[in-house]
Amino acid sequence: MEKQILRDYLEKQAIPVVIRKKKSYLTYEGIPDRYVYILKKGIIKTSVVTHEGREFNLRYLTDFEIVSLFKDESSQEVEAPFNVRVESEEAELYKIVRDQFWADVNRDRLLQDYVKEYYRRNLMDTMKKMQQMLMNGKFGAVCTQINELYETFGVQTTDGVLIDFEVTNEEIARFCGITSASSVNRMMQKLRESGALKSVDRKLLVTDIDFIRENIIY
Structure with a gap:
C-alpha cells in the first residue's frame, strides 16, 4: 500500500522513464547531481569508495524503490553520497528533477509520510549492515552476504534455492570489506x-541455508 502512494504520484505527474544499460552509472559518489531516480x-547496485581507493558494495536493489534521494531540499544540486550502477542488462528508472x-512532497502529506x-x-538497513560487519568475522560476513543474495534473488528448484543472478567472488569480497578475492575463494570452497x-x-x-545462517551473528 505504501508503494502505491509513490506509484500514484508518478502516474499523476507523468514522470518520464529513462533506460540505462548494464554497467552504466546513474550517480558517482561526491559528484553533484540534480535528479531523483526511482x-x-x-x-x-550501490557502493562507496574507501579512503584507500577500494570499492565497498552496499546493496542490490531489485524492486520498485527510490534509488537516490538526498536530504537537502533547497539546493538544486547536491553531491551524491554513493555510486549507483546498473547490474541487469538494462534498467528502467523514473527520473525527476529533485527540487x-x-x-x-511538501504539498502532499501522504508522499511526505x-x-x-x-x-x-x-x-x-545501514545500521544492520554495520552491525553485521562489526560482529561477524570474514567467514560470517561472507555467509551474511550469501544469505542476503538468497533472500533477494533466490528461486526455489528441486535441488535447492538458486541465486538467480551471477555474482563473482570479487563482488562478494567488496560487499564484505575483504581485500583479497582469494580469501573469499577459500571460504566459498569451505x-x-x-x-x-x-x-x-x-x-x-x-542447498543448506541453515548451515549458512548458523555462521551469522545477528
Missing part, C-alpha cells in the same frame, strides 16, 4: 565442502 524495473520532487518511511528503512553451496552455470545454488 527504479521501475531491473537491478542496480520539483521536493516541492511536490512515504519519504519519512524511506529514510527510516534506509537508516535501519561452504561447498560442507554441502551448503554448489555452483550451477556460474550461479550459486544454496
Whole structure:
C-alpha cells in the first residue's frame, strides 16, 4: 500500500522513464547531481569508495524503490553520497528533477509520510549492515552476504534455492570489506565442502541455508 502512494504520484505527474544499460552509472559518489531516480524495473547496485581507493558494495536493489534521494531540499544540486550502477542488462528508472520532487512532497502529506518511511528503512538497513560487519568475522560476513543474495534473488528448484543472478567472488569480497578475492575463494570452497553451496552455470545454488545462517551473528 505504501508503494502505491509513490506509484500514484508518478502516474499523476507523468514522470518520464529513462533506460540505462548494464554497467552504466546513474550517480558517482561526491559528484553533484540534480535528479531523483526511482527504479521501475531491473537491478542496480550501490557502493562507496574507501579512503584507500577500494570499492565497498552496499546493496542490490531489485524492486520498485527510490534509488537516490538526498536530504537537502533547497539546493538544486547536491553531491551524491554513493555510486549507483546498473547490474541487469538494462534498467528502467523514473527520473525527476529533485527540487520539483521536493516541492511536490511538501504539498502532499501522504508522499511526505512515504519519504519519512524511506529514510527510516534506509537508516535501519545501514545500521544492520554495520552491525553485521562489526560482529561477524570474514567467514560470517561472507555467509551474511550469501544469505542476503538468497533472500533477494533466490528461486526455489528441486535441488535447492538458486541465486538467480551471477555474482563473482570479487563482488562478494567488496560487499564484505575483504581485500583479497582469494580469501573469499577459500571460504566459498569451505561452504561447498560442507554441502551448503554448489555452483550451477556460474550461479550459486544454496542447498543448506541453515548451515549458512548458523555462521551469522545477528
